[in-house]
Amino acid sequence: MSGKIFNVGIVGYGLSAKVFHIPFIAETPQFKLYSIVQRSPKEGNSAPNDYPDIKHYTQYQDLVADPNVDLIVVGTPPDNHFELTKAALENGKHVLTEKPFVPTSAEADKLIAIAKENNRLLCVYQNRRWDNDFLTVKHLISSGSLGRIFEFNTYFERYRPAFPVNWKGNMTIAQGVSALHDLGTHLIDQAYTLFGMPLSVHGRSMSQRNAKNDFETPDSITAELTYPNALLVHVRISVMSAEVVQPRFWVRGTKGSFQKWGLDPQEGQLVGGMKTSDPAFGWDDPKNLKLTLVGEDGVPKAADAPILEPATYKAFYADLAKALESGKEEDIPVKATQARDVLQLLEAVIESAKTGKDITFA
Numbered sequence: 001m002s003g004k005i006f007n008v009g010i011v012g013y014g015l016s017a018k019v020f021h022i023p024f025i026a027e028t029p030q031f032k033l034y035s036i037v038q039r040s041p042k043e044g045n046s047a048p049n050d051y052p053d054i055k056h057y058t059q060y061q062d063l064v065a066d067p068n069v070d071l072i073v074v075g076t077p078p079d080n081h082f083e084l085t086k087a088a089l090e091n092g093k094h095v096l097t098e099k100p101f102v103p104t105s106a107e108a109d110k111l112i113a114i115a116k117e118n119n120r121l122l123c124v125y126q127n128r129r130w131d132n133d134f135l136t137v138k139h140l141i142s143s144g145s146l147g148r149i150f151e152f153n154t155y156f157e158r159y160r161p162a163f164p165v166n167w168k169g170n171m172t173i174a175q176g177v178s179a180l181h182d183l184g185t186h187l188i189d190q191a192y193t194l195f196g197m198p199l200s201v202h203g204r205s206m207s208q209r210n211a212k213n214d215f216e217t218p219d220s221i222t223a224e225l226t227y228p229n230a231l232l233v234h235v236r237i238s239v240m241s242a243e244v245v246q247p248r249f250w251v252r253g254t255k256g257s258f259q260k261w262g263l264d265p266q267e268g269q270l271v272g273g274m275k276t277s278d279p280a281f282g283w284d285d286p287k288n289l290k291l292t293l294v295g296e297d298g299v300p301k302a303a304d305a306p307i308l309e310p311a312t313y314k315a316f317y318a319d320l321a322k323a324l325e326s327g328k329e330e331d332i333p334v335k336a337t338q339a340r341d342v343l344q345l346l347e348a349v350i351e352s353a354k355t356g357k358d359i360t361f362a
Helices: 015-027 060-065 078-090 105-117 132-142 179-195 266-271 312-326 336-355
Strands: 006-011 031-037 055-057 071-074 094-098 122-125 149-157 200-207 220-227 231-238 247-253 256-261 289-294 300-303
Touching: 006 015, 006 060, 015 031, 015 071, 015 266, 015 312, 031 060, 055 060, 060 078, 071 078, 078 094, 078 105, 105 122, 105 336, 122 312, 122 336, 132 179, 132 247, 132 256, 132 289, 149 179, 179 220, 179 231, 179 336, 200 336, 220 336, 256 300
Parallel strands: 006 031, 006 071, 031 055, 071 094, 094 122, 149 231
Antiparallel strands: 149 247, 200 220, 220 231, 247 256, 256 289, 289 300
16 A cells, blocks of 8 residues: 555546445545535535535536645536546546446547546446445356356346436437436446347337337337357336336356346445444345255255345455556456446447347457
8 A cells, every 4th residue: 555645536426426425435434525516505415514623615617726635526417527627637636437337438539548648547437336235146157056047137227107307317329418327327337247249230229108119318229238158138228117126136056047127225325324234234134035956856946145245335445446546447446448348338329229229249
């Protein structure tokens, strides 16, 4: 360890900053919350009131010009991620950009080049790689417990028939918004983390609320990613899933299967006010996990699912701190090139949905 404390500046003071970044910055010894950019503080939502002992700006240009800032977290709506990330890198700052990274893979390539030109580290906040249910899936696959995986089903389903009234309801795929970028980024990133780039992608993009295909503001997505060895990955996002408990994973292999219901608890716990230091933080309910293994007699039988100690999103920030200490791109927990690949897959989903054809990758 270098012993250096890195000053962190955050652009934006919404859910991203309050729930997904500030609590973990506070728990990471190498980081210090130095400044927040909030364009229009107001009563009940004021970064200066909540954090009176740090610097505050109303314009991002002032933050990127501050020589004391080491790392900038971009936590704004995705349509300005490119502008903010570019400005931070060109002013000599390391950058952590919220997902979705940027609206297009072409913009991602430009930022990757700018980061290299300025010798800065660029990371993307794909925090659901540290969901405990996903880490359980990763453990079961890597250990061989399920045998050769031939089907991987991943879901983000909810029952929300009402249209969103926040900024997400007024923005399109071209601006990096919609179910595809908001939720599909997580699901496809997890599949990419496990299996890499597929051979082909087939997609469907719909508005279930309006009962029609929708290529600009879809609320629901279905995608099939085809891999070698007859592996199929199915991605399903829905806003009209009327279930008491929603499915999350169903992984099927030649030696067993694993099912998980309900979302990883971290987001709900954080929104509900739980501290990251709480002993219950990140722990899932074992009853939501179902493991089936083929016995020596060749008959599938119920088995105890592994209960892993949650790494939580604290592990992401710990890894990011190590990357800044080393200054090495290979230490970045979520590399910008990986986020670029995921954006290419999202683009393939929409292209396939529009044309009705598979989109292939070399």
